[in-house]
Amino acid sequence: MRTNLKLLLISLVCLFYINPVLAQIPFLKRNENDVTQLIVHGKPFLMFAGEANNSSGSNIAHMEKTMKSLKEANLNSLLVSVSWEIIEPQEGVFDFTSVDELIRVARENDMKLCILWFASWKNGFSPYSPMWVLNDTKRFLRVKDEKGQNTRTLTPLCNATRDADAKAYAALMKHIASVDSEKNTIIAMQIENEAGVLRQTRDFSAEANKAIASQVPDVLIQYMVKNKKTLEIELKTAWEKNGSKTKGTWSEVFDPGDDADLFFMAWNYSKFVNAVAEAGKKEYNLPMFANCWMPQPRPNPGKPGNYPSGGPIVTVLDIWKAGAPSVDILAPDLYGADFKVQVNNFHRADNPLFIPETNTTDGPASWAFAEEDAICFSPFGIDNRGNVMEKEYGLLNQLMPVITQYQGTGKMFGIYKHRGDSTTGREFTLNNDVKVSVTYSRGFMRPPSATAAAATPGTNNPMAQQNQEPSSYGIFIQTGENEFIVAGFNLSVSASSINPKKEIWLKDAWEGTYENGVWKPKMLHNGDEAGFLRSDNPTYGIRAYRTNPPEPAIFNFKVLVYDR
Secondary structure (H helix, E strand, C coil): CHHHHHHHHHHHHHHHHHCHHHHHCCEEEECCCCCEEEEECCEECCEEEEECCCCHHHCHHHHHHHHHHHHHCCCCEEEEEEEHHHHCCECCECCCHHHHHHHHHHHHCCCEEEEEEEEEEECCECCCCCHHHHCCCCCCCEEECCCCCEEEEECCCCHHHHHHHHHHHHHHHHHHHHHHCCCCCEEEEEEEECCCECCCCCCCCHHHHHHHCCECCHHHHHHHHHCHHHCCHHHHHHHHHCCCCCCCEHHHHCCCCHHHHHHHHHHHHHHHHHHHHHHHHHHCCCCEEEEEECCCCCCCCCCCCCCCECCCCHHHHHHHHHHCCCCCEEEEEECCCCHHHHHHHHCECCECCEECEECCCCCHHHHHHHHCCCCEECCECHHHCCCCCHHHHHHHHHHHHHHHHHCCCCCEEEEEECCCCCCCEEEEECCCCEEEEEEECHHHCCCCCHHHHHCCCCCCCHHHHHCCCCCEEEEEEEEECCEEEEEEECEEEEEEECCCCEEEEEEEEEEEEEECCEEEEEEECCHHHHCEEECCEECEEECCCCCCCCCCEEEEEEEEEEEC
16 A cells, blocks of 8 residues: 555656646646735746737837847736737648747746737727638628628627637647746736627627527526625626526516626627637646726726627626636726726636736836735836836836735735825824824925926926826835835835824834845935934835935834833
């Protein structure tokens, strides 16, 4: 018996080392704090990323220049598209040259890649599908408008399109496994891009009309019954309004009209994308996600079709969870002013936060990683925006081991002042004695020059941008009973006693850096360099004020507590 057990253990060890896919493949894992993290080469990995412009991936000379400059700007990952029309220009004939070249360039620049599979849909239409698909409207059916005419969008109700897309995606994943399973240059995959129907609420083809008049699938009904308490409010309300029926057509179970159309299309898109994901995972099981074009903020997102109707927006997250269990993450493309609200909406127990597209702005990345346990933050069109994320990403790169250590502990928080934010900062209670205040601080910026002041605000003129209100952002981490870290830019920190019997003194303020997760103090700030507000309540400015322009900084604080 012992001999057999020993042989089994030896076999498992040999399998682990012999099979590089089992040993190395990136995967999602829930840590001891119940937070889902991306594991790359055995360690949690945060994607300080950017997304290249839509067609940049096909221009390798451009990508060579782009990845070099992005690596210098502290990005560690790039999201870049690979299109079906390039991979399979003729049916059954595959060409993976573009993929191999992207991998080569990424490795030369020590960058990780997330591949965006532009196939049946991109931004609610089908422009990246091969000519042999788009030319055959009899085999590969289109979404039809209310007049019965073909649109420029392939319908998710067509099995031939689904099978052809899945076959091409599976071939892509098989190729990636063969060339990248050891080095793991490619660490995640996006399936399609902003799927859904634009300019109308649903497909009005004969097939779709028949399907929407049929019974709501039992799989979806059972999911809603099981998860009734936690359903997103729009789906829950539409279902309960009609009596929480467990049988009926789409217009019987839900409100007839826009709601039924939206939910019906979400189900069909999710089932299609799930089939593609399943085919790909059989070949190489990388983490996979689907992204969405976000509508207007809740509670009034507007009419489906003004945004791609059926895509995985927050309203239909639960339908996608029921219809696409092989899709690991549903991800928002965020361009609205309600950033903090939307990232919270998409950060669920069954859905880690992954942001594949957003604005290029200082601050929200720190908030997403610290406050919402994000896996990825990725401004769109990064190849046109140079080093705009360089300072914040430089700070986050230092902090990656610390952030991943504290995700889910309840001891780490984001700090971010955005346009229209009227708050002055955040307060944190360390224990029964100490309250820490982190305040947004315009005053730490150097005054603009006369030339800058004369520039017109709101233009692309760099001098004008210097005269605009600077960002305030950072991360707060409580590391001990009376110790904490504040890392960020344009912030001030103060502490006060909340115990009438105790005095406190924010005595130590060490500025320093992290190297491979190890704290390296370099300067103690004290006395007039700390900027006292009161003798018992010093305030420290969180920035390296010795440089011009100011840089983000990391401070490690200790609080002295003593009796009055």
